[in-house]
Structures are given as C-alpha cells and as structure tokens.
Amino acid sequence: MRWIMLLTLVFASDSGATHEIADYRYFRSLSIDLAGRPPTRDELAAYDKADFALDAWIEAHLTGPAYAERLRRIYMDALRLEIGGSFQYVPNPVMLRRQQVAGPDGTPIWIYFRRGQRRVDAARDGDFCLTQDETGQQFPTNAVATGTAKPVAQAVLDARTIVVKPWWLYADYRDSMPEDFVAPDWAKRYPGFTPAPALLSEPDGKTTSRAVRVCREEAQTADSGAVYVSGRAGMKKGDPLPGGRMSQPPGDSGFAKNAKGRAVSCLSGTGFSSSIECGCGIGLERCLPNAGPQNEAQAFVIPARTPLGTALPFEANPSPPAAWVRMWWGEEAARFLDSLFSADRDFREVLTSHASSVNGPLAQFYKFLAGASCCGPGADAGYSEPDPLFDPAAVPQALTPEDTATWMPVADRGPHASGILTMPVFLTKYGSRRARAHVLYNAFLCKDFIADSVKLSPSNDPDLTKRAGCSSCHQTLEPMAAYFTRVQESDWTWLPASIFPMTPKPEAKCTGPKPSGLCKQIYDQAFDKLRGAYASPAHAETGPNGLAQDLVTAPEFAPCVVQNVSESLLGRSLAPEDEAWKTQLVKVFVEGGYRMKALVRAIVKSPRYRAGNDHT
Amino acid sequence: MKAVLFSLLAACGTGAVGGGETTALPAHQTRMLDTTPKERRRMVPPEVYLRAYLAWFGGLVPLDVQNRARPKGLFDAWDDYLSALGLPDYKTDLPRQNQSNTLMLATLGRLGEALCVRAAEHDLHGGKTPLEQRVVFAFEMPAANAGPEAAFAERFDVLHRTFLGYPVKLAPGDRAERFHALYKDVAARHASVKGPLTADETGWVAVCTALIEHPEAELY
Numbered sequence: 073m074r075w076i077m078l079l080t081l082v083f084a085s086d087s088g089a090t091h092e093i094a095d096y097r098y099f100r101s102l103s104i105d106l107a108g109r110p111p112t113r114d115e116l117a118a119y120d121k122a123d124f125a126l127d128a129w130i131e132a133h134l135t136g137p138a139y140a141e142r143l144r145r146i147y148m149d150a151l152r153l154e155i156g157g158s159f160q161y162v163p164n165p166v167m168l169r170r171q172q173v174a175g176p177d178g179t180p181i182w183i184y185f186r187r188g189q190r191r192v193d194a195a196r197d198g199d200f201c202l203t204q205d206e207t208g209q210q211f212p213t214n215a216v217a218t219g220t221a222k223p224v225a226q227a228v229l230d231a232r233t234i235v236v237k238p239w240w241l242y243a244d245y246r247d248s249m250p251e252d253f254v255a256p257d258w259a260k261r262y263p264g265f266t267p268a269p270a271l272l273s274e275p276d277g278k279t280t281s282r283a284v285r286v287c288r289e290e291a292q293t294a295d296s297g298a299v300y301v302s303g304r305a306g307m308k309k310g311d312p313l314p315g316g317r318m319s320q321p322p323g324d325s326g327f328a329k330n331a332k333g334r335a336v337s338c339l340s341g342t343g344f345s346s347s348i349e350c351g352c353g354i355g356l357e358r359c360l361p362n363a364g365p366q367n368e369a370q371a372f373v374i375p376a377r378t379p380l381g382t383a384l385p386f387e388a389n390p391s392p393p394a395a396w397v398r399m400w401w402g403e404e405a406a407r408f409l410d411s412l413f414s415a416d417r418d419f420r421e422v423l424t425s426h427a428s429s430v431n432g433p434l435a436q437f438y439k440f441l442a443g444a445s446c447c448g449p450g451a452d453a454g455y456s457e458p459d460p461l462f463d464p465a466a467v468p469q470a471l472t473p474e475d476t477a478t479w480m481p482v483a484d485r486g487p488h489a490s491g492i493l494t495m496p497v498f499l500t501k502y503g504s505r506r507a508r509a510h511v512l513y514n515a516f517l518c519k520d521f522i523a524d525s526v527k528l529s530p531s532n533d534p535d536l537t538k539r540a541g542c543s544s545c546h547q548t549l550e551p552m553a554a555y556f557t558r559v560q561e562s563d564w565t566w567l568p569a570s571i572f573p574m575t576p577k578p579e580a581k582c583t584g585p586k587p588s589g590l591c592k593q594i595y596d597q598a599f600d601k602l603r604g605a606y607a608s609p610a611h612a613e614t615g616p617n618g619l620a621q622d623l624v625t626a627p628e629f630a631p632c633v634v635q636n637v638s639e640s641l642l643g644r645s646l647a648p649e650d651e652a653w654k655t656q657l658v659k660v661f662v663e664g665g666y667r668m669k670a671l672v673r674a675i676v677k678s679p680r681y682r683a684g685n686d687h688t
Numbered sequence: 689m690k691a692v693l694f695s696l697l698a699a700c701g702t703g704a705v706g707g708g709e710t711t712a713l714p715a716h717q718t719r720m721l722d723t724t725p726k727e728r729r730r731m732v733p734p735e736v737y738l739r740a741y742l743a744w745f746g747g748l749v750p751l752d753v754q755n756r757a758r759p760k761g762l763f764d765a766w767d768d769y770l771s772a773l774g775l776p777d778y779k780t781d782l783p784r785q786n787q788s789n790t791l792m793l794a795t796l797g798r799l800g801e802a803l804c805v806r807a808a809e810h811d812l813h814g815g816k817t818p819l820e821q822r823v824v825f826a827f828e829m830p831a832a833n834a835g836p837e838a839a840f841a842e843r844f845d846v847l848h849r850t851f852l853g854y855p856v857k858l859a860p861g862d863r864a865e866r867f868h869a870l871y872k873d874v875a876a877r878h879a880s881v882k883g884p885l886t887a888d889e890t891g892w893v894a895v896c897t898a899l900i901e902h903p904e905a906e907l908y
Contacts, residue, residue, distance in 0.1 A: 096854030101908050103853075104732060109740045113826065116849050145735070149776060149784050156779030377766060379735050379775050384742075386750040386766040402778075643730030643786070684730060 091120070098682050102130060105641060105676065108138030130676060134669045140413040141381075143668055146640045147409055147422070150515040153497045154402040159562070161394035161500075162367045164188040165344035165444035168290065168352060168359040169214075169369070171200055172275055173207045174221040176229060180275035183233055184286040186359065187213065190322070190348045191289050194304055195315020197322060201232045201287035204316025212318050214366045234291045235283045238356040239436075239473050240267050240371075245355030246472075253282065258474070262432070264382055265474045266373035268390035270363035290359070292351025297338055299331045300348045327451040339443040339464070342456040357473060358440040360393035368392035374399055381406075397441070400433040401497035407479060408492065416669045419633060423491040423516065423620035426484045430467060432475030438462045442496070446565045449590040450572070453580065459568045461494040461559070462486060488566055490616040496564050503562035505604045509552035509619075516623050518632035521545040534598040537607055550607030555619035557605040557612035567594065567602070574602055574609050630658050634671065641675050642684050653680060729907040731786060734773040737796075737906075744803055744850070746810065746823050762802035769795050788906065797901050804896035805885070812889045824850060825892060840868045844895065851899045871895050 091099075099119055103111040111119065118124055133139060148154075168184045175181040183202065191197045200211040208222035242250035243258075254267060274281055301324050307313075313320065328346050336343040338350035339358065352359035362369035371393040375385030382403060407429050412422055421427075430438065438460075446458035463486035471478060485494070492498050493512075502508040513519055524544040533539045536546035558567045572594055576582040582591035582600070596603040605612035611619070623629060634657045639645055646654055657674055664670030675681055738750075745753050750766055757763030771777075772795040774785030785792070807824035811817055819826065827846050830839040841856065841864045848856040848863075856864050875891030885893065899905065 091854075093854055093858040093860075096858065097908070100853035104736050104908050109736055109743065110732075110851075110853055112743075113846070113849050116853065141735070145733070148778060152776070152778035152781055154778035377770055379770065380738060380742075380750070384750055386754075386770060388751070 094682070099126070101681070101684065102133070102676060105142055106130065106133035106139050106672075108141060130673065134673055135414055135416065137410070137414065139672075140410040143413040143637070143672070144406060144409040146636050147515065148406070149640075150636065151405075151492070151498070151501075151511060153405040153492070153495075153501060155398040155497060155501055157368075157395070159398065159500050159503075160367065161397055163341065163441075163444045165341050166359050166441045167362055167367075167393070168286070168356060169362045169365045170284075171209075171211055171217050171365050172221075173202060173209065173217070174223045176223050176226040178223050180221075181285060182275060182281075184284050184290065184356075184361070186287075186290050186344075186352070188322075188345060189287065189289050190300055190345065190350075191287075192302075192348055193315070194302070194321045195317055196232075197302065199317050199319065199321070201289065202228070206232075210316055210318055211365070216365055229285075232288060233285045234288050236286050236291050236356055237283050238286075238361065240271060240361055241281065241283070242355065243472055243474055245357070250355070262474045262476050264375065264385075264476045265433075266388075267361075268363055268370040268372055270370050270390070271361055284356075284361075286352075286356065289348065290351050291356070292338075292349060293354050294349050294351070295338055296335045297343055297347030297349030299328050299334050299336050299346045301328050301332045325451070327456070330452075331456075336456050337443065337458075339440060340446050340456055340458050341444045342447050342451045344444065346451070346456075353440065357436065360396070360441070362393060368394055372396045396433065397437060398497075398500075400431070400437065401495065401500070404428060404430065404434055405492055405495050405497045408495070413668055416667045418666045419668055420624040420629075420666050421491060423493060423512075423623055424617070425491045426486070426489045427482060428462075428485055428489075428495070429479045429481045430471065431477070431479045432471040432473050435467045435471035435475075435480075436473035437496075439464045439467045442564060445560075445563050448565075449588070449593050450565075450567070452588065452590045453571050453577075453594075455568070455571045459488075459566045460486060461488045461564050461566055488615060488617070490620045493616040493620060494559070494564070499559060499564050500562055505553035505556040505559075505561060506549055508556050509549055512619070512623060513548070513552060515636075516632055517626055517628040518635050519628065521549060534596075535606065546607075551611055552619065554605050554608040554611040555614065555616055555622075557602050558615050569613065572602060574605060574612065575600055630662050630666070633666075634658050634661055637668070637671055638675050641672070641681060644684075650680070653678070731774065731788060732906055732908050733784075734770075734775045737773065741799065741803060744824055745806065757802050757806060760806075762805055763799075769799060793901075793906075796906060797897070800900035801893075801897045804893045804900065807896065808885055808889045808893045812892065813885055824896060826850075829888060829892075837865070837868055840864075840871060843892075844868070844871075847896055847899050851896075851905045852902065867895050867898065870898060 096116075096119075099116075100110055103109065103115065119126075164187050168186060170182045170184045172180050173183055183200075185200050188198050189201075191201060195203050202224060204210050204219070206224055206228050207217070209217040209219040211217050237245055237250040239245045241254050243252040243262075244250045254272070258265060272281055273279060302321075304321065304323070306323050307320050322345075325346065327342070331346075336347055336350075338344070338347065338353075343350045361371050363371060369392060370390040372391060372395075373388050374391040374395050375382050375388050376391075377386035378384070379386065382399065408425075409422065411417070411429065412419060442460060442462065442464075443458040447455040450456075462482075463484075466482050466485055468480040468482070471480060488494060493508075498508070502511050510521065513521070522545070524541065526541050526544075528541040531539045536542045537550050539546075558569070558572075559565070560567065576591060576595045580591050580595065581588040582595050582597055587595075587597060591597070594603060595601065596606060599606035601609060602612060614621075631654065634654055635646055638650075638654070638657060657671060660674045661667075661671040742748060742750065742753060745756075748756065754763060754766055758765070772791045774788075774792055776782055776784040804824070811822035811825035812829060815829070819828065824847070825843075827843040830836075830843065844864055844867055845856045848854070848859065852859075871891040871894065874894040875887045878887040878890040881887070881890075883890070
C-alpha cells in the first residue's frame with residue numbers, strides 16, 4: 073500500500089526537465105484525453121522545462137470544450153443520440169410542399185401548400201388550393217402534378233394565393249417590410265444555415281426567388297381558429313370527386329361535430345385538421361419548406377458527417393427539412409451533456425434536470441412545430457391543447473429560425489421535463505417505452521437483460537412479467553417502461569392525467585367488440601389501463617421524473633458512472649483486480665457531489681491510467 | 689480397456705528397473721515475476737486523429753482540406769475514409785471500433801501520405817515559407833544531399849516530436865539510424881526523377897509518412 077502511495081506521489085508530482093519516455097507518453101495521453109489532440113511541439117517544449125507544473129496543467133484541462141467532448145463521447149457511444157432517416161418526420165401540419173403550375177402568362181411558378189389544409193370548398197379541402205379546372209392539372213398525393221398545364225387566370229391566382237416573404241429567405245421576416253434577404257454573409261451570421269439551391273430559385277432555375285406564392289389559408293397568422301364543420305355528406309366509393317381532385321375531401325370528425333365553433337390552438341395538430349383558420353403564421357414560421365410535393369423533398373444543405381461537431385462538417389448535402397430538425401434534436405442533447413461536463417455540474421442532472429439550451433431552429437421547433445403531433449384521437453377525449461414536455465412559453469423569444477449560432481439557456485422546460493429523458497432525440501431514437509427503459513438500464517446502471525434458458529411454452533398471457541421465458545427480463549423491464557406510459561411512443565406528446573385517467577372513462581368506449589380509436593391507441597383493453605402501465609400504475613403516474621429519481625438513487629448508478637468513465641479512459645474493461653480501485657473512485661465521485669471533474673482527476677492521476685501506456 | 693491393460697502389463701514385464709545413483713538437481717536461476725498490470729495500448733480516438741490531422745494540414749476546415757487535396761490526387765473525399773477510421777455512426781447505431789484492422793491502417797496510411805506530400809509542398813518546396821509558418825517540416829533543409837547523420841537526426845527529432853510526442857533520443861532501438869537509411873534510400877531513388885518535389889523533399893515525405901503511420905502514432 074505504501075509503495076502504491078509513493079508511486080502515486082511520484083507520478084502526480086510536477087515533472088522536471090529530465091523526462092523518461094514514459095513521462096512523455098503520459099503527457100501525450102493526457103493531452104489526447106483532456107485537450108482532444110496530441111501535444112504540439114510548443115507544448116512539448118514547455119513540458120521539457122524544469123518549472124512545468126503538470127498538476128496545474130491537468131487542472132486547467134479539466135474543463136472546456138475538448139474535455140466536455142471527451143466525456144460526451146462516453147455517453148453518446150452508450151446512448152447514440154442522433155436520428156437518421158429511418159425516423160421519418162413529415163407531419164402534415166408543419167410541412168409546406170410545393171407544386172408547379174403555369175402562371176397567367178404561361179411562365180411556370182411554384183405554389184406552396186400543406187397537405188391536409190382545411191378549406192371551405194370541397195374541391196380543395198385538405199388538398200391543393202387550385203383545381204384541375206383552374207390549372208389543367210391534377211395533383212396526386214405526395215407526387216408532382218399530372219396533365220397539361222394551362223395558365224391560371226390572374227384573378228384566380230390572386231383569390232387563391234398570396235405572396236409571402238418567408239423565414240427561410242428573410243431573417244427579419246417578422247417586420248412589416250422584410251429586407252434582410254439571404255446573402256453570403258449569412259454563412260457567418262448563421263453558420264450551417266444554407267437553404268438548398270432548389271429553394272432559392274424560380275422554376276426556370278435562374279431567377280432568384282425573392283418571395284414565395286402560397287395558398288391563402290396557409291398564409292394565415294391567427295394563433296387559434298374555430299372548429300369547422302363542413303356538414304358535407306359522407307362520400308361513397310365510386311362517387312365523383314369534386315373539382316377533379318384525386319382523393320376524397322375530409323369528413324367531419326367526431327371531435328369537430330362535438331366541438332363546432334370552439335376555439336382550438338393553431339399550434340396543435342388538432343387545430344390544423346379541424347379549423348379553416350389555421351395557417352403557417354407570420355413569414356410561414358410554423359412550417360418547414362420542401363422543394364417539391366413529396367415527402368422529404370430538399371430544403372437545407374446539412375452536414376452529413378460531423379465527427380468533430382456540426383461546426384466542422386466533413387460532408388454537406390441538400391437534405392429534407394426532417395433532417396434539419398433531427399440534426400438539431402441531436403445537437404440539443406450534445407450541448408446539454410457538454411454543459412454538464414464543462415460546468416462540472418452534478419451528473420445526476422443528465423436524467424433529472426429541467427434545464428436545456430436552444431438555438432434558433434430548436435426555438436422554432438418547440439414554439440411552433442412540436443405541438444403538431446398532438447392530439448390525434450385524444451381530441452375525442454377533449455385533448456386539443458398540448459400539455460408540452462417543453463413549454464413553448466419558456467423558449468427565448470429573441471431567436472429566429474435561422475439563428476443557428478446563438479444558444480440560449482432555458483432554466484426550466486416545464487414540470488414534465490427530465491434531463492435527456494424528455495428530449496425529442498431520446499424519445500424518437502428509442503420510440504417504444506421498453507426501448508427507452510432498456511437503454512437507460514444499460515447506460516446508467518450498467519446492466520443488461522439476459523433471458524433465462526427455459527423452455528418456451530405457448531402462452532397468450534398479456535402479462536409479460538408472468539409469461540414463462542419472458543418474465544425473467546420483463547419483471548424488471550415492464551415496471552421501468554411504465555414510467556413512459558404518459559409519453560406517446562415515437563413522439564413527445566404528453567398524456568395528462570386530467571384527460572386520460574389510468575382506467576378509461578366509460579365514454580372512451582373501450583368495452584365491446586369495436587373499441588374506439590382513442591381506446592385502441594391510448595388504452596390497453598387486456599388490462600383496462602393506459603397502454604404500458606399495467607406493470608406499475610404508480611410508475612406511470614410519476615412519469616420520466618420518477619424514473620430519473622429511481623435511476624440516480626439506485627446503488628448501481630455511481631459505480632456505473634465510474635465504470636463507464638474509467639473503462640473509456642483506460643481503453644479496457646475493468647477486471648476483478650480493479651474492484652478496490654473502483655470502490656475508491658465511487659467514493660471520490662459521490663463525495664465530490666457526483667461531479668465528473670473529481671472522478672476524471674482521480675483516474676488520470678492513477679498509476680492504472682499511466683500504465684495504460686507501458687508497452688513499447 | 690482390455691487392450692490397454694495388456695499393453696501395460698507387457699511393458700512391466702520387460703524386467704525390473706535397476707536402482708541408480710541419485711544426484712542433486714542442478715541449481716536454476718531465480719527470476720522475479722513481473723506482476724505489474726500490462727495494458728494493451730489504446731487506439732487514438734479517430735476524433736482526436738482528425739483534429740490533429742486538420743491542424744497539421746494547416747488549420748483548414750475539413751471541406752477545405754478535401755478541396756485542397758483532391759485536385760492534386762492526394763485525396764479522394766472524406767466520405768471514402770471516415771467510415772474506415774472506426775468512427776461510430778450514431779444515426780445507424782454503428783458502434784465505435786476500438787481495434788484496428790487492415791482497412792483502417794490502409795486509410796491512415798493514405799491520409800498520412802496525403803498530409804506529408806501537401807506539407808512538403810507547403811513547408812519545404814522552394815523554401816518560400818518562413819520557418820515560423822511551417823506546420824510539419826518546421827526546419828531548414830540540410831545543405832547536402834542526404835546530410836550528415838547528425839543534421840538528419842536534429843530535423844528528424846522535429847517530426848518525431850510532432851507525431852509521436854517525445855524526443856527521438858528516447859526512442860527504443862536505432863530508430864534515427866533506420867529512418868536516416870530510409871531517407872537516403874528514397875532520396876537516392878528519386879535523384880533522377882522529375883516530379884513536383886525534389887529528391888530530398890521526397891525523402892522527407894517518406895520519413896514523415898513512415899512516422900505518421902508508426903504504431904506509436906496511432907496508439908496511446
């Protein structure tokens with residue numbers, strides 16, 4: 073023991089001018105892990121000097137972006153918080169598509185529209201705002217127009233559409249006379265914000281688009297609209313489609329019939345689908361552009377490869393708006409982790425914190441876009457105003473959608489917020505309740521689910537905590553997954569208890585052979601409870617906050633952090649002979665207030681870390 | 689089983705074993721067992737490698753490196769190399785690779801060669817770049833062809849510190865001599881070759897490339 077202490081003292085003491093090869097290798101390791109790069113020649117020259125203070129150097133590097141990135145890598149490797157194209161984000165309320173028609177003089181022009189936009193006229197309701205009679209074309213769902221275009225009369229064009237200076241072309245789009253048009257200097261002001269070339273020119277490919285023509289309903293700016301009931305009789309199969317449209321106009325939903333005339337938020341999906349007064353807002357700020365009518369047409373040039381962060385892309389391609397949104401979801405989590413590490417905050421906040429930070433694109437998402445996935449069949453139960461995981465009122469008002477560079481703190485996202493657990497990137501990366509629970513079990517308790525080797529017998533028991541062959545894992549997994557009962561799967565919509573009680577109300581019509589859509593989506597008939605809650609209704613009621621508390625107070629939490637960090641810095645798995653050292657590190661970590669700096673300091677100054685480099 | 693017993697009995701039946709003189713076992717050397725933990729060295733994380741690479745390339749951003757290197761045939765596109773470096777792809781749940789493989793080593797070699805050629809063009813060729821602006825070859829070229837060994841070692845030490853992080857005098861074996869031999873050999877082979885670099889510069893490119901591909905550069 074004494075010689076270990078002696079070694080520690082020797083290794084930890086400041087070096088003199090006469091270094092051995094092991095000293096240089098140790099310094100190089102420290103530089104790689106704490107400064108994010110090998111030492112420069114100047115740094116080596118400084119290290120060679122007799123007065124070089126290694127302890128002070130270490131202390132100075134236990135903070136800052138490179139240190140934060142090093143620790144972030146550990147948890148990003150474990151959680152992989154980036155979303156690829158497999159998660160399609162194309163909600164109709166926020167996606168502005170465009171079709172090409174012939175203008176009054178025969179020149180091709182773009183008209184932007186939303187699929188599903190409510191309009192009074194049955195020939196246009198839920199569809200493109202110009203008809204076959206007016207354009208000579210038909211407009212299939214998610215595809216380019218068919219037929220021979222004929223010039224649209226000026227009067228028709230003026231009646232159906234309006235010219236708007238949109239947010240993606242004008243930074244000051246909220247002004248009455250926007251002038252701050254997209255220009256080369258935006259690359260410095262808004263690094264990474266680059267509209268795809270297809271958004272910047274007219275159909276001739278030469279003329280610069282200085283504004284966009286959009287259907288009038290989409291250009292509306294009201295915050296709320298009245299629930300609209302068309303009163304149209306339901307169409308039967310084979311009935312002629314009005315105005316040459318290619319699909320049936322939307323009917324009146326049960327919600328619309330029950331809530332006719334009631335005010336509904338235009339920021340919710342329910343407002344979009346049930347009111348003719350809801351549009352994309354000022355400068356179309358509630359919508360994302362697509363350079364085409366299809367899902368995921370081009371919108372922005374986005375970094376495709378970013379191992380050193382989005383500010384240093386290795387590749388950039390024109391990509392759909394979904395990729396833009398997904399990228400910033402991932403960036404929010406990365407920034408959140410960085411802020412924990414660089415400010416040396418209590419690491420338990422990774423799961424419990426109500427705080428975050430946002431830039432322009434994220435502010436736009438939380439203010440205007442996030443509510444679009446609410447509320448589906450929940451509207452039938454009276455849920456039409458989203459109870460958000462990230463309160464839009466908490467979003468800094470100063471941020472414009474293109475302002476990628478300014479990150480502003482948000483001290484409290486709202487009562488349901490809980491570290492990374494309620495961030496869109498986590499909730500969509502791990503779409504199911506069980507997937508969410510599993511990855512947390514793995515990353516924060518360092519445990520995994522390993523099935524029993526039992527003979528599987530046929531079973532239709534819906535309770536997986538009892539079913540043979542399933543129960544060994546699901547006894548733990550199901551109660552953990554239950555914490556996410558009130559967050560819809562592959563989404564961030566919160567299901568408030570005031571509207572969705574644990575056991576369905578009789579009006580939800582969950583009994584009988586034909587349960588309602590609400591019942592099928594929200595409730596589980598097998599247990600007569602909210603879907604996902606059966607193993608622990610109590611967990612369901614405490615939500616992600618409850619899970620976060622359970623995880624950070626679990627006896628495995630601190631040892632798991634120590635294991636993750638030390639294994640990453642040592643570059644090997646911990647072995648049984650490391651157990652005493654690990655216990656010591658856990659003590660350092662916990663007594664240090666669960667802060668990473670104390671833990672990392674103890675690891676990099678340990679003989680084990682130095683010995684990580686003892687091969688020649 | 690019977691056959692085994694029979695063969696054993698037959699072996700015993702060849703006669704009694706005679707007694708012999710006993711002799712002391714010869715003394716053997718006692719060697720202390722080294723029980724200190726021996727670790728497998730870690731791979732330099734690809735993020736660290738890339739950051740260092742960009743700095744050595746002149747502090748350019750990645751897309752500028754590609755634009756600068758591609759027309760000269762030094763480089764294809766980052767996309768061709770990044771996957772091979774062992775980077776994780778969080779979008780597709782591709783994990784980080786913590787062990788090297790032949791493709792990774794070939795990629796590091798290709799990138800290293802591109803860097804060294806570009807650095808020689810910038811730092812050495814024509815002697816136009818002031819010493820303080822030289823990123824990799826931060827020394828004046830020796831006057832003579834190969835230069836005396838001491839002159840080589842002094843300059844080699846600059847590269848050795850840059851890529852491996854310690855003075856060459858501490859390197860195991862006869863590293864300086866072997867690299868000097870490499871330098872002389874490559875320079876001699878290019879003595880009559882017309883190319884964008886002189887024979888001496890090409891020799892230094894070979895030294896640079898060999899160093900950046902050295903296992904010590906890729907491990908820590």
